[in-house]
Amino acid sequence: MxxxxxxxxxxxxxxxxxxxxxxxxxxxxxxxxxxxxxxxxxxxxxxxxxxxxxxxxxxxxxxxxxxxxxxxxxxxxxxxxxxxxxxxxxxxxxxxxxxxxxxxxxxxxxxxxxxxxxxxxxxxxxxxxxxxxxxxxxxxxxxxxxxxxxxxxxxxxxxxxxxxxxxxxxxxxxxxxxxxxxxxxxxxxxxxxxxxxxxxxxxxxxxxxxxxxxxxxxxxxxxxxxxxxxxxxxxxxxxxxxxxxxxxxxxxxxxxxxxRASYRQDIAVVKDEAVRRGNGAVDFTDISFSKDSYSAAEDIVIDFSLKTSKSFQGLYFSLDIKNSRREFITAIKHCLEPGIVPEGFSKKFRVTISGGTLLPGTYPLYFWLGDEMSLSGPAMNYCVLDEYTPDLVILPEDGSRTPDGLFCLQGRVEEV
Known part of the structure; x- marks a missing residue:
């Protein structure tokens, strides 16, 4: 002793x-x-x-x-x-x-x-x-x-x-x-x-x-x-x-x-307007991860659903990835609908981040939806879901953790 x-x-x-x-x-x-x-x-x-x-x-x-x-x-x-x-x-x-x-x-x-x-x-x-x-x-x-x-x-x-x-x-x-x-x-x-x-x-x-x-x-x-x-x-x-x-x-x-448990609980209140930002023209209705954590070599699969309550021009998606100090490091951006988006538009999409492109670490994520106007000027017609999504955890093969960072991000967004 x-x-x-x-x-x-x-x-x-x-x-x-x-x-x-x-x-x-x-x-x-x-x-x-x-x-x-x-x-x-x-x-x-x-x-x-x-x-x-x-x-x-x-x-x-x-x-x-x-x-x-x-x-x-x-x-x-x-x-x-x-x-x-x-x-x-x-x-x-x-x-x-x-x-x-x-x-x-x-x-x-x-x-x-x-x-x-x-x-x-x-x-x-x-x-x-x-x-x-x-x-x-x-x-x-x-x-x-x-x-x-x-x-x-x-x-x-x-x-x-x-x-x-x-x-x-x-x-x-x-x-x-x-x-x-x-x-x-x-x-x-x-x-x-x-x-x-x-x-x-x-x-x-x-x-x-x-x-x-x-x-x-x-x-x-x-x-x-x-x-x-x-x-x-x-x-x-x-x-x-x-x-x-x-x-x-x-x-x-x-x-x-x-x-992770706290974030999973927060996902359940994704529809709560009290925790949303934006004018409500479009909402995330669900965000789910295929796993709680991933190895560095695995593909990361995230499904999200959305629904519009108004009609507007162009629907754009961005997934910002930050490091453990919540500093921006990279993003996956995609145009979900280039033309007129009608009221009641509802679809499910899948984001896939290729394995081997992120170093082991913990990555806070920031999901964003916007219209054509929000890309070039004041964000008048968007909904942001921020801090109500799980951290992305990448583990090396030996189970230890090293400082997070980027190899060369490769990802895609597709309708499912």
């Missing part, structure tokens, strides 16, 4: 919506006094959650242990409680209930803009962060060149950080967190601000710190490729609860399956 780096017992966090402070100066001073003497805040006991109460539980009764040297990926949908958990462990926010035991120094990189004094230069902020970790000036001096070199912003190191771009800021913040003497490194999705080269460099550095120096790493990201590349253990968060824990590949698969 290894050394426990982090132990969490019955951790819960409750937020009163719209409330800042206790409401009275007397209670605020009372809370400060009790906390100053290491005792429980008498005004922080929430009690049982009441139906209709103006607040919510961001975390609910979480228990876990993390061994020294583990690289733990924490995944889950937006609002699942991932960032709140990291703030608790980083001691930025106090829990409502429960205890957190930490062995060693913690360096965290949670949000752009935190951890640095905006008026100080990059160099001065390095000294400040080292002092917070309890390092002496001579210890920081020994690390200074390494930090500056890793950040890649040598020319700007003596410029106040308030003049940095978000990318420069994150590069320096990560270099400081990774290279100063901490035992636990915590990073949130903030790394997504950096460019691809820096992200690879940062992932490599975290792997080196864990494998080579025995540091513990906690990593939150929506990029499953990056999570699987870095981490050996995983936590799946869901609505403030630790829904699953285990080996990283098991956890990412559960996370992706929860998304």
């Amino acid at each position: 290894g050394t426990v780096a982090i132990k969490v017992e019955h951790l819960s966090k409750y937020y009163d919506l719209g409330v800042i402070g206790s409401g009275t100066l007397r209670k605020d001073l009372q809370s400060w006094f009790w906390k100053r003497h290491g005792k429980e805040d008498p005004n922080s006991v929430i009690g049982a959650e009441l139906p209709g109460a103006d607040g919510f539980w961001a975390l609910k009764d979480i228990d876990f242990e993390i061994q020294q040297g583990d690289r733990v990926g924490i995944v889950g949908k937006n609002g699942a409680g991932k960032s709140t958990l990291l703030k608790m462990i980083s001691q930025i926010s106090a829990p409502t209930r429960g205890n957190i035991y930490i062995k060693g120094r913690v360096a965290s990189l949670l949000e752009v803009g935190t951890g640095f004094n905006q008026e100080l230069t990059g160099r001065e902020n390095i000294y400040m962060n080292g002092a917070i970790l309890g390092m002496k000036k001579r210890e920081i001096d020994r690390k200074m060149d390494e930090i500056i070199d890793f950040s890649g912003i040598e020319k700007h190191i003596d410029t106040p950080v308030k003049r940095y771009s978000s990318g420069m800021y994150v590069r320096l913040a990560f270099a400081v967190a990774a290279n100063l003497d901490s035992d636990i490194l915590i990073t949130d999705e903030v790394l997504a601000v950096g460019d691809a080269e820096f992200q690879r460099k940062a992932l490599g550095k975290m792997t080196e710190l864990s494998a080579g120096e025995g540091r513990t790493v906690l990593f939150v990201s929506h990029n499953m490729s990056a999570v699987e590349m870095l981490c050996n253990k995983g936590f799946l968060m869901d609505h403030g609860v630790l829904a699953a824990r285990g080996e990283i590949h098991e956890i990412t698969e559960k996370y992706l399956e929860s998304y």
Whole structure:
């Protein structure tokens, strides 16, 4: 049994919506006094959650242990409680209930803009962060060149950080967190601000710190490729609860399956006008995939049906394919009907993407229908179905995942 780096017992966090402070100066001073003497805040006991109460539980009764040297990926949908958990462990926010035991120094990189004094230069902020970790000036001096070199912003190191771009800021913040003497490194999705080269460099550095120096790493990201590349253990968060824990590949698969199930459920409301965009002249009435996921060599088959409620000139279809960061990479476009499209026009079509044309990865898809007018000017006569379709998941033969991308897309659209 290894050394426990982090132990969490019955951790819960409750937020009163719209409330800042206790409401009275007397209670605020009372809370400060009790906390100053290491005792429980008498005004922080929430009690049982009441139906209709103006607040919510961001975390609910979480228990876990993390061994020294583990690289733990924490995944889950937006609002699942991932960032709140990291703030608790980083001691930025106090829990409502429960205890957190930490062995060693913690360096965290949670949000752009935190951890640095905006008026100080990059160099001065390095000294400040080292002092917070309890390092002496001579210890920081020994690390200074390494930090500056890793950040890649040598020319700007003596410029106040308030003049940095978000990318420069994150590069320096990560270099400081990774290279100063901490035992636990915590990073949130903030790394997504950096460019691809820096992200690879940062992932490599975290792997080196864990494998080579025995540091513990906690990593939150929506990029499953990056999570699987870095981490050996995983936590799946869901609505403030630790829904699953285990080996990283098991956890990412559960996370992706929860998304696929959610998208399959969303397909059922494809006819709901409340979630549609466009003027309703034409609607997708059904979209279905032949499988939940595909191997890289398989043909991808997607059937969709549509129906018009008005007559208009020309019916056009586009399937945009994006990468895991939801950046556009390519599209399949097709004219479904070149002439006058009558009211009540209803047909089913099939999109086939040839196997071997997409790299392994997860691809959010964007389905679009438009008329002739929407191709050249304002989209007056179209319906868009966006974010109500399943992600396209391409798996390599060995079951691992690599960064998504394009070989050379080959696809066709035909009536069925």
